[in-house]
Amino acid sequence: MMKDAFTQLGSVIASVMFVWAIFQQYFPYELRRSIEKYSQRLLSLVYPYMQIKFNEFTGERLMRSEAYSHIEDYLSSNTSMQAKRLKADIVRNSQSLALSMDDHEEVADEFEGVKLWWASGKNISKMQSLSFFPVTDEKRFYTLTFHKRHRDLILGQYLKHVIREGKAIKLTNRQRKLYTNSGSHWRNVLFEHPATFQTLAMDPEKKKEIIDDLVAFSKAENFYAEVGRAWKRGYLLYGPPGTGKSTMIAAMANLLGYDLYDLELTAVKDNTELRKLLIETTGKSIIVIEDIDCSVDLTAQRRNTKKKEDNEEKDPMQKLAKEETDSNNSKVTLSGLLNFVDGLWSACGGEKLIVFTTNHVEKLDPALIRKGRMDKHVEMPYCSFEAFKVLARNYLKIDSHHLFEKIHGLLEEINMTPADVAENLMPKSVHVNAETYLLSLIEALGEAKRANRMKAEEEAKEKESLGKGEEEKEKESSTTKETGTSKPVTNEATEDM
Structure with missing residues (x-):
C-alpha cells in the first residue's frame, strides 16, 4: 500500500512539472x-x-x-x-x-x-x-x-x-572611544578608564545630586525638544589640582556610556577648525576642555583688546612681534568658543555634555561660565572625611577603624587633596596592613600641619618686620617735619673779604 501511494504521488508531481x-x-x-x-x-x-x-x-x-x-x-x-x-x-x-x-x-x-x-x-x-x-x-x-x-x-x-x-x-x-584632536581631525583610542561614581572620593549627597542630574539629562530628549533647546548640558568642574576633576569626567562617561572627546584648544588653528571639530562629534558624547584657563588666552580677552591695539600703534616693532607670535599660536577667540558651546552649531548630533575644568575659576570670563553655557558648577574640594572613607574602602577594604576619629579631626584642620590621601593609602606590598597605612596618613597630615604652622609664623614675622620698618620710616618723617631743613650759615663779612 505504501509503495503504491508513493508511486501515485510521484506520477502526480511529474505531471504537474510537465504542465508547468x-x-x-x-x-x-x-x-x-x-x-x-x-x-x-x-x-x-x-x-x-x-x-x-x-x-x-x-x-x-x-x-x-x-x-x-x-x-x-x-x-x-x-x-x-x-x-x-x-x-x-x-x-x-x-x-x-x-x-x-x-x-x-x-x-x-x-x-x-x-x-x-x-x-x-x-x-x-x-x-x-x-x-x-x-x-x-x-x-x-x-x-x-x-x-x-x-x-x-x-x-x-x-x-x-x-x-x-x-x-x-x-x-x-559597542566599545567606547577616547578622541583627541590633531589639527581639525579627531584621532581615537579605546576608552578603558575604570573610574565610577562608586569609587569616586566625594561627599555621598553631592555625588547623588550629580548622578541624578546626569541620568535626568540622558532621558530628557522629549523635554528639550518641547522647550526648544539643544539637547546638551554644560558642566564646570573647578578646584585645586588633585581633587579628582579628570576622574569625575571618566566616571560620568562610564555612568552614561558616552564617548569622550578631549579637545586641545592649542592645537586648533582658528574658529573655523573649532567648528569643524564640533560637527564631527557624535551624539552620546562628552566634549572636554581641561584647564581652560591655561589653554588659550581667553581671560579678559575683550577688555585687553583695545589696550593692545594702542600699544601696537605706539611701537611698530611690538606689532611685528605680535604678528609673528600669532602665526604660530592658536587664533581661537572667546567669541568662537562661546559659539562652540551654545551657538547654532552646538545642536549638531544631540545628547552631548560639554565639560570645562579649571584650577582658577576666578580667571575665567563671566560670559563663558554663565548659566545656559555651563549649566552646573561643581566644586571639587579638598578631601573631606566622607571622601576619605570612600578611599579607605577602595584601597584598604575597610569601613571603620579606631584611627578614623583622629583622621577626622586632622582633615578638618588640614587641606589635603584626595590624590595625596590616596597616595598614603596606596598598598606598597601584597599583604595589606590597614593600620600601617592609616598611621602613614596621620603622619603626613601632621607634617602638613607643622608646615602650615611654620609658614604662618614666618608670614607673621615678615609682617611684623615690615610693620616695624614702616614705623621707623614714619618716625623719621615726623622728626624731619618737626626740625625742618636748615641751610648752613654763611659769614657775610668773610664773603666781602
Missing part, C-alpha cells in the same frame, strides 16, 4: 502575469498573513541598510535563545561575542499580545568574472510575517520599537 513547463514555454508572458496576479489575489483571500522584506544592502550594494543592522541587533538580543542555529562573530569595536540567527532560520516574537515571525534568508546568484573560478553574490535579508489585521500596529509602533531597541543594544555593546 509547457505553460512557461508556450503561454505568452502577459497571460502568465495575469494568471499569477489573480492567483495571488485568490490566495490572499484564504491566506491572511503579510510579509515585509528588509534587504541587507540598498542602492546596488553601495551601502548597508541601517534598518537591517538595527533589526540584526534586536534579534540577536531578543530572539537568539529561540533559534536552533546561530552565527557567532566578534564585531569590530564590540566588547563581547555577537550572536545572530543563521541563514534560513525562523524565530517568533510578541508585541502587545500580537505574535509575529522573523526569518533570515539568503539569495545566491552567480556573477560573470574574468577569473577561472565562478564568483557568487550573496544577498541576505530578513522577512517579517504577521496577520494582516495587525497591519497598523506592526507598521507603526512595532517597527519603531525594533529600531529603537536595536540602536540601544548597539550602543550598549
Whole structure:
C-alpha cells in the first residue's frame, strides 16, 4: 500500500512539472502575469498573513541598510535563545561575542499580545568574472510575517520599537572611544578608564545630586525638544589640582556610556577648525576642555583688546612681534568658543555634555561660565572625611577603624587633596596592613600641619618686620617735619673779604 501511494504521488508531481513547463514555454508572458496576479489575489483571500522584506544592502550594494543592522541587533538580543542555529562573530569595536540567527532560520516574537515571525534568508546568484573560478553574490535579508489585521500596529509602533531597541543594544555593546584632536581631525583610542561614581572620593549627597542630574539629562530628549533647546548640558568642574576633576569626567562617561572627546584648544588653528571639530562629534558624547584657563588666552580677552591695539600703534616693532607670535599660536577667540558651546552649531548630533575644568575659576570670563553655557558648577574640594572613607574602602577594604576619629579631626584642620590621601593609602606590598597605612596618613597630615604652622609664623614675622620698618620710616618723617631743613650759615663779612 505504501509503495503504491508513493508511486501515485510521484506520477502526480511529474505531471504537474510537465504542465508547468509547457505553460512557461508556450503561454505568452502577459497571460502568465495575469494568471499569477489573480492567483495571488485568490490566495490572499484564504491566506491572511503579510510579509515585509528588509534587504541587507540598498542602492546596488553601495551601502548597508541601517534598518537591517538595527533589526540584526534586536534579534540577536531578543530572539537568539529561540533559534536552533546561530552565527557567532566578534564585531569590530564590540566588547563581547555577537550572536545572530543563521541563514534560513525562523524565530517568533510578541508585541502587545500580537505574535509575529522573523526569518533570515539568503539569495545566491552567480556573477560573470574574468577569473577561472565562478564568483557568487550573496544577498541576505530578513522577512517579517504577521496577520494582516495587525497591519497598523506592526507598521507603526512595532517597527519603531525594533529600531529603537536595536540602536540601544548597539550602543550598549559597542566599545567606547577616547578622541583627541590633531589639527581639525579627531584621532581615537579605546576608552578603558575604570573610574565610577562608586569609587569616586566625594561627599555621598553631592555625588547623588550629580548622578541624578546626569541620568535626568540622558532621558530628557522629549523635554528639550518641547522647550526648544539643544539637547546638551554644560558642566564646570573647578578646584585645586588633585581633587579628582579628570576622574569625575571618566566616571560620568562610564555612568552614561558616552564617548569622550578631549579637545586641545592649542592645537586648533582658528574658529573655523573649532567648528569643524564640533560637527564631527557624535551624539552620546562628552566634549572636554581641561584647564581652560591655561589653554588659550581667553581671560579678559575683550577688555585687553583695545589696550593692545594702542600699544601696537605706539611701537611698530611690538606689532611685528605680535604678528609673528600669532602665526604660530592658536587664533581661537572667546567669541568662537562661546559659539562652540551654545551657538547654532552646538545642536549638531544631540545628547552631548560639554565639560570645562579649571584650577582658577576666578580667571575665567563671566560670559563663558554663565548659566545656559555651563549649566552646573561643581566644586571639587579638598578631601573631606566622607571622601576619605570612600578611599579607605577602595584601597584598604575597610569601613571603620579606631584611627578614623583622629583622621577626622586632622582633615578638618588640614587641606589635603584626595590624590595625596590616596597616595598614603596606596598598598606598597601584597599583604595589606590597614593600620600601617592609616598611621602613614596621620603622619603626613601632621607634617602638613607643622608646615602650615611654620609658614604662618614666618608670614607673621615678615609682617611684623615690615610693620616695624614702616614705623621707623614714619618716625623719621615726623622728626624731619618737626626740625625742618636748615641751610648752613654763611659769614657775610668773610664773603666781602
